[in-house]
Every structure is written in C-alpha cells, then in structure tokens.
Amino acid sequence: MKRYSQLVRHDGNSCLFDIIDVAILSTYADVPVHIHVEGLRGTGKTTILRASRNIFPKIERIKGCEYNCDPKEPHCPNHKDLPPEEIEKIGVELIDMPFLEISHSAKKGTVVGSIDVGKLLSKNNPQAALLLGTIPRAHRGVIFIDEINRLADTSPEIVDILLDVMGTKPGRIQIEETGLPTVEIPVKVSVWAASNPDEDPGPLENIRRQLSDRFDFVVDVEKPKSIGTVLDILECRQQKENLELEREKVKKFIEARKKLSEFQVPEELKTTLASMYIKYGLESIRGLESILHGIWILSALQGKKPEVKDLAYLVRVALKHRTDSKNLAEILKNLENLNSKNAEVFQRQQIELSGKENIASSKQREKNKNNNNNIDIFRKMFSIFSRALKGKTLRKIESKNVEICAPSKKAVPLRQLDFNDCVKTEDEL
Numbered sequence: 108m109k110r111y112s113q114l115v116r117h118d119g120n121s122c123l124f125d126i127i128d129v130a131i132l133s134t135y136a137d138v139p140v141h142i143h144v145e146g147l148r149g150t151g152k153t154t155i156l157r158a159s160r161n162i163f164p165k166i167e168r169i170k171g172c173e174y175n176c177d178p179k180e181p182h183c184p185n186h187k188d189l190p191p192e193e194i195e196k197i198g199v200e201l202i203d204m205p206f207l208e209i210s211h212s213a214k215k216g217t218v219v220g221s222i223d224v225g226k227l228l229s230k231n232n233p234q235a236a237l238l239l240g241t242i243p244r245a246h247r248g249v250i251f252i253d254e255i256n257r258l259a260d261t262s263p264e265i266v267d268i269l270l271d272v273m274g275t276k277p278g279r280i281q282i283e284e285t286g287l288p289t290v291e292i293p294v295k296v297s298v299w300a301a302s303n304p305d306e307d308p309g310p311l312e313n314i315r316r317q318l319s320d321r322f323d324f325v326v327d328v329e330k331p332k333s334i335g336t337v338l339d340i341l342e343c344r345q346q347k348e349n350l351e352l353e354r355e356k357v358k359k360f361i362e363a364r365k366k367l368s369e370f371q372v373p374e375e376l377k378t379t380l381a382s383m384y385i386k387y388g389l390e391s392i393r394g395l396e397s398i399l400h401g402i403w404i405l406s407a408l409q410g411k412k413p414e415v416k417d418l419a420y421l422v423r424v425a426l427k428h429r430t431d432s433k434n435l436a437e438i439l440k441n442l443e444n445l446n447s448k449n450a451e452v453f454q455r456q457q458i459e460l461s462g463k464e465n466i467a468s469s470k471q472r473e474k475n476k477n478n479n480n481n482i483d484i485f486r487k488m489f490s491i492f493s494r495a496l497k498g499k500t501l502r503k504i505e506s507k508n509v510e511i512c513a514p515s516k517k518a519v520p521l522r523q524l525d526f527n528d529c530v531k532t533e534d535e536l
C-alpha cells in the first residue's frame with residue numbers, strides 16, 4: 108500500500124490534497140470536517156484518502172480509554188464524572204489519531220456497538236458489557252467509507268446513524284442493547300467518503316440528498332492529463348517512502364493548531380457570503396458554515412489573512428452539491444470580479460501608502476544615477492579635449508573668416524544679408 112510521500116500531486120487531484128489538509132487540521136482541533144470525493148475508477152481517490160493517515164498527528168487520551176477520552180474533556184460513561192485529580196491518577200497516553208473504515212457488510216452493531224459476548228460468557232467473571240463499534244472508537248479521528256453511494260442504497264440503517272453523527276458538531280450516537288442501560292455519547296468524528304457517480308447506483312445526491320448535504324466539501328478527482336505526470340506516477344511506484352517529508356507535514360499541523368486562535372474570518376468575507384446566500388437563494392446554511400470554517404482553517408495552514416480567492420476556492424467545493432451548476436458558475440464569476448477589484452484596490456493602496464516613499468526614493472536614485480552619468484560623460488569629454496588641445500590655444504572662430512568650398516561665396520553674418528539674398532525665387536536658385 109502506498110504511503111503519503113509516494114503520492115503524486117497533479118492538476119486533477121491537487122484540490123483533494125488541500126481539502127484533506129483542512130480536514131486533518133480541523134479534526135485535530137476537535138471540529139470534524141466531512142468530505143466526499145467523487146471520481147472515476149482508477150483516479151486514485153481512495154489511495155490518497157487512505158494514505159493520508161500517514162500524516163495524522165498523534166492525540167492524547169486518558170490511558171486505556173476505548174472511547175478516546177480527551178483528558179481535558181472526558182465524555183465516556185467511565186470518565187465523564189471523574190474529578191481532574193482522579194484522571195491524573197489514571198494517566199494519559201499518546202495514540203495515533205484514529206482512521207477506521209466502515210465496510211459494506213457492516214451491521215448496526217459493528218458500527219455503533221453491541222453486547223460483548225466474550226465478557227458475557229467469561230467463566231470466571233461473566234458480565235454484561237458493551238463492545239464498542241467503529242464510530243465511538245473513531246472519536247477525535249476519521250471514519251472512511253468507500254463507495255458511499257452504494258452503502259446509501261443498500262444500508263438505510265447505517266445512513267440514519269451517519270445522519271446523526273454528521274448532523275451536528277459534535278454529533279451524537281446512541282448505543283442500545285437488551286439488558287444494558289442505553290448509552291448516548293457525543294462523537295467528534297470526521298466522515299470521509301468516496302464514490303464513483305458514473306457507476307451504479309449513481310450520484311449520492313440522487314440517492315440520499317440529506318446525506319449528501321451533510322458533507323462539508325465535495326471534491327472531484329480526475330485522471331492525470333500530461334505524459335510527464337503519468338511518468339512521475341510510474342516512477343513513484345519504485346520510489347521509497349520519504350518519512351522525513353511526512354514528519355514535516357505532521358509538524359505543520361501541530362504548529363498550525365497552536366496558532367488557530369490568531370486567525371479570524373474578516374467581516375467583509377462574512378458579508379460577501381451572507382449576500383451570496385440571499386442573492387442566489389441558496390438552500391442550505393450548512394454550506395455557508397462549511398465555507399467559513401474552511402477559510403479559518405485554511406488561513407491558519409497558510410499562515411496568512413484569508414482573501415476573496417480563498418473564499419472562491421472553498422465555495423467551489425462547498426456548494427457543488429448544494430446548488431445547480433449555473434448558479435455556482437455565476438457565484439464564482441462574481442467572486443472572481445470581486446477578487447480582481449480587490450487586487451486593484453490593494454495595488455492602489457500599496458502605491459498610496461508605502462509606494463509614495465518607494466517611488467520618491469526610486470526617483471531620487473534615478474536622478475542621482477542620471478547626474479552621475481552626466482558627470483561621467485563630461486569628465487570623459489573633458490579628458491578627450493584636454494588631450495587634443497594640449498599645448499594649443501583655442502582660436503576665436505567667426506563665420507566670415509571660415510573658408511568654405513560651397514556655396515561659392517564667402518559666408519556672411521545673417522544680419523548683414525539683404526532681404527533679396529535671404530529670399531530667392533525658384534528660378535534664381
């Protein structure tokens with residue numbers, strides 16, 4: 108199986124890499140981000156999603172807690188009521204941020220939880236206990252579902268569970284078993300899914316629109332279009348993984364999380380979004396929330412204030428499944444206009460603010476340069492004349508003393524000429 112550092116990024120998949128970065132940092136910061144990747148078979152979408160676990164940062168949990176309790180915010184039935192000193196006694200441990208998969212053969216019990224038959228039938232100490240399912244075990248991590256359109260078509264029960272998990276942030280999950288008290292716990296799980304809309308049973312939004320709307324971002328992945336990229340992919344198959352590159356990526360997430368509070372979404376971007384919602388009659392406010400959240404995370408990753416072009420980038424993936432393509436094209440066009448207008452304003456401001464000083468100093472530099480050039484030319488001319496006239500004195504030259512061959516007459520000063528001498532007819536000439 109390929110590792111993250113062996114993947115080749117190209118025009119057809121680069122957006123997925125960016126959105127995965129946003130989803131990882133957000134999950135690490137305890138806010139789930141749900142992504143749905145659509146593409147034809149062979150575009151490498153599932154490979155990229157699975158390999159991304161190589162760049163997951165580790166998380167801290169209460170030692171041995173299967174629910175992955177955050178020591179600062181315990182949520183499981185065993186730890187939620189414990190005082191901090193008790194938790195300190197139990198201790199903490201670092202674990203890999205979870206990445207678990209839900210397969211098509213999954214049942215409600217395996218996804219949510221069921222009675223632990225092993226413990227129930229224990230000879231020495233039989234007890235009724237819960238065996239946790241995939242979702243509660245993935246708390247503070249990621250759940251991956253391949254071919255989600257097929258699952259939505261065949262397992263409505265699992266889809267209902269996903270709707271609860273993805274409906275709010277954090278989501279909720281209820282574990283019920285006969286003879287055991289019902290356990291309801293909050294879950295922070297990012298759901299990542301992939302599907303091929305061209306294969307049966309078709310696009311997810313046509314099967315369960317409600318589930319499709321739960322995804323923050325829908326990303327298209329396409330095949331590489333250049334020979335060079337295909338050659339890179341072939342070469343990468345033989346290349347060894349670059350663990351250092353993966354470690355650097357993990358470090359980037361850890362650093363960005365520390366700086367998240369330093370970033371905010373500017374008011375003007377919020378207003379642009381709100382007016383977009385009204386003007387284009389967007390159905391889901393969830394889409395706007397996804398965009399706002401995505402911009403905030405993206406700006407922390409990039410280490411800069413978010414701009415209109417970041418907004419446009421996220422609008423494309425956040426509204427693709429929430430509005431028709433004509434509407435989306437118009438929204439993007441408007442954002443593009445706004446972006447170029449902002450760029451002009453920015454440029455003008457730069458010239459007005461810092462530019463004045465720069466221009467003044469550059470003008471001064473230019474002037475000095477010209478002066479220096481002139482001085483150089485004069486110096487050169489002076490030295491040439493000095494050499495040429497060494498030992499000679501300059502004669503006063505008057506036009507009447509100059510012997511010339513043509514015209515035949517001697518030259519006379521202009522003021523001594525008669526009017527007739529100045530003006531000649533064509534015949535006289």
Ligand SMILES: [Zn+2]
Pocket residue numbers: 169172173174175176181182183184185186187
């Ligand atoms: Zn716990």
